[in-house]
Ligand SMILES: O=C(O)c1ccc(O)c(O)c1
């Protein structure tokens with residue numbers, strides 16, 4: 194399988210695009226004519242530059258408004274095509290994309306279109322070139338791949354084939370199963386794009402909102418399964434018109450695309466085992482069993498403040514690393530690691546970003562298979578030197594400088610706590626916190642798709658629809674990704690301005706990180722009582738909030754008072770309840786949430802978020818941080 198991406202999909206001038214594309218691991222590019230024309234260098238130079246990056250030119254595009262024109266426009270269109278053929282020969286590519294005409298004078302007619310394509314196919318053949326016909330979803334007469342295929346079939350020429358583009362088919366809700374009957378050798382090229390489901394004009398949607406397969410809502414997998422069932426063996430190419438990607442980080446967008454393409458084709462191979470694909474073997478999506486640990490990089494007063502917060506929350510300092518300045522804080526299944534080392538990844542993170550989460554450990558079935566899938570999808574494995582008596586725990590670099598470690602029981606990695614740590618305190622009752630309910634990660638809005646794709650392609654995790662969270666100073670988008678049974682739930686919060694709570698966290702921590710950690714209890718009132726005894730200071734909620742609760746829900750006698758007295762937030766969805774209690778922010782901006790989740794409650798208290806955020810802002814910035 195040859196992987197490819199259209200040059201329109203990413204930002205920069207042509208040389209920058211090529212560097213990003215080559216580094217991400219693609220085999221080739223679709224060269225957009227615009228990118229070629231804008232470049233200061235002849236077609237031969239451009240061809241050489243592309244090949245010097247180790248890339249093929251899989252397609253030259255687009256050629257518009259060709260078919261079904263009356264004379265003399267028809268003759269002009271043929272002349273125009275021949276000039277493009279000249280360029281293609283110098284560039285060193287043999288396939289051109291002709292998209293269905295939107296020309297006001299185009300006459301339409303399947304046979305007329307077929308005749309035009311057959312005649313141009315003959316010219317192409319004489320030059321060793323091929324032409325591919327694509328139905329634009331908004332084409333004047335041809336806007337359906339079934340019609341485009343009928344035209345290609347009637348053209349009946351060896352050098353004329355069909356180009357399929359998932360957006361044009363799925364965007365018009367055309368059943369992709371109709372592709373299965375097309376002979377694979379008449380499909381000359383396949384373009385892939387996904388898109389979020391938003392009701393709007395097709396052309397506008399296509400030119401501004403496409404995204405990588407898996408990032409949107411279209412069934413690109415069903416499309417690609419049908420394509421592979423035809424026996425198609427040509428390149429599989431991403432053609433993504435997206436405003437954000439055009440202005441985004443070229444390297445990151447190129448990598449996202451590669452990850453999405455490999456993950457999609459891996460899914461297709463599993464779903465259509467009869468199809469053959471030259472694709473490296475990839476372990477399946479990884480099932481997450483739980484959060485093994487959350488590690489903070491911290492120093493000095495900040496580390497002491499974090500330790501004292503953990504104590505208030507009912508954690509024990511359970512272990513001390515045998516060789517390093519690292520403490521393990523534990524309560525039931527929750528492990529929080531505080532790393533004060535002055536070298537290694539935690540130290541790098543602390544130097545660059547201050548006190549923040551630097552590492553997340555996940556329990557998985559097989560740590561080595563997890564790393565194998567991640568690297569197959571383009572992530573880098575992470576290594577750092579290990580000291581005497583320490584275990585080598587498989588790890589990868591996540592996005593935005595993060596690191597993920599993987600722990601399995603199969604190879605005994607779950608013994609690390611006994612092997613590397615000396616026991617300091619035996620178990621005590623704690624405050625009834627049992628597990629990590631969810632992690633809230635904050636990032637800039639434009640990186641949200643990358644993070645969603647990262648999680649859903651590597652792990653068995655599903656995304657939920659995005660919701661808007663109102664901050665007094667702007668909007669924050671929130672997207673949940675979660676593993677079955679909630680073994681890992683992550684809320685991704687995308688900040689658009691630095692004035693929101695999420696945005697200021699992003700600025701303070703110099704990039705994306707875990708902004709809060711939500712811990713589960715079975716009994717929030719019992720937990721709150723223990724926390725109060727331990728000196729925990731909760732986030733004060735205003736009286737108005739409780740008056741509104743009384744209006745929104747029919748609460749059992751006494752519950753409202755209990756909530757009010759404990760600063761506890763409340764929500765009901767489908768008859769299932771959810772309780773929340775927030776800590777105040779620590780230096781660095783991180784905070785804790787305590788939740789009691791009824792087994793059937795699927796949400797995260799989104800209705801409460803605006804009031805929680807306003808309450809946090811009212812308290813002002815945490816001590817020890819630059820005051821605005
Ligand atoms: O938006 C367009 O015009 C356009 C051009 C070429 C394509 O392959 C395509 O899918 C869309």
Ligand SMILES: [Mg+2]
Pocket residue numbers: 327358384432
């Ligand atoms: Mg296309």
